[in-house]
Amino acid sequence: MRKIASILALSLIFIACKNEKSNNEAEVLAEADPVSYNSFGAEITVENSLNSAEALEKFDSLKPGDTLELKFASKINSVCKMKGCWMILELPEEEDIRITFKDYGFFVPKDSENTEVIVEGKAFLNEMSVEDQKHYAEDEGKSKAEIAAITSPEITKAFIAKGVLLKK
Numbered sequence: 001m002r003k004i005a006s007i008l009a010l011s012l013i014f015i016a017c018k019n020e021k022s023n024n025e026a027e028v029l030a031e032a033d034p035v036s037y038n039s040f041g042a043e044i045t046v047e048n049s050l051n052s053a054e055a056l057e058k059f060d061s062l063k064p065g066d067t068l069e070l071k072f073a074s075k076i077n078s079v080c081k082m083k084g085c086w087m088i089l090e091l092p093e094e095e096d097i098r099i100t101f102k103d104y105g106f107f108v109p110k111d112s113e114n115t116e117v118i119v120e121g122k123a124f125l126n127e128m129s130v131e132d133q134k135h136y137a138e139d140e141g142k143s144k145a146e147i148a149a150i151t152s153p154e155i156t157k158a159f160i161a162k163g164v165l166l167k168k
Contacts, residue, residue, distance in 0.1 A: 037118070037165035041106040044120040044163035049073050055123075056091045059157045064125050070159070071120040076113050080139045084110045089117065089159075097123075097157040098136070101164075108164060116167040119159065126158035 037046070048071060050058070055072035062068060074089040077096055084107035087099045099119055101107065108117075128136075133150045 036168045038168060040108055040164040040166065041101060041161060042120075042163035044071065044118070044165060046073075046118055046165060049118050049120075052090065053092045055097075056093065056095060059091075059097070059123055059125075062123065062125050062157075064127075064155070066124060068123045069121075070123040071118065073116065073118045076108075076115050076117055078140060079108060079110055079112055081110055081141055082139050084108045084112075086136070086139070087112070087117075089119070091157075095157070097159055099159045099161050099164075102160050102162045106164075108166060112166055118165040119161040120163050121159055121161040123157070123159050126156050128154050128156050128158075 035046075050070070050072040052072060052074040055070060055074070058068060058070055074091065074097075077088045077090050079087045085101065085104065087108055088096050089099055090096055099121075102121065130150055130153060133154060134147050137147045137150060
């Protein structure tokens with residue numbers, strides 16, 4: 001009986017040591033390859049963020065006048081070249097969304113195109129005036145001919161971010 005108890009005790013010690021080693025290895029791996037972000041605006045977290053396809057589904061359910069609190073991840077297609085005061089994020093099906101920042105209170109780096117980002121804020125549909133479209137086209141560096149071709153208001157997907165996480 002003592003022999004069995006001794007073998008059982010040694011087995012438990014061996015298993016406990018092995019589990020501790022596995023946990024330590026997992027911690028080392030997590031520290032070796034952490035995903036880190038630069039934060040802009042209000043402090044937000046990566047938890048519970050939707051992917052861009054899920055975000056597009058939410059946008060497609062909106063009607064004019066609706067707003068929706070949303071947090072999602074995507075890739076930046078373009079950024080305001082003047083100040084970094086807006087960005088356009090990629091959505092599936094060749095759609096995109098213009099992101100502006102709450103109360104014009106923060107900007108993102110002007111060279112952050114093609115960077116992964118997480119945004120949190122309010123999603124809505126916006127009727128963008130001709131004047132605003134031309135202003136944004138100038139900020140994007142479009143040609144005079146492209147700017148002159150803008151002649152009518154447009155319903156667009158819009159988003160006012162209260163916080164942004166930009167992948168380092």
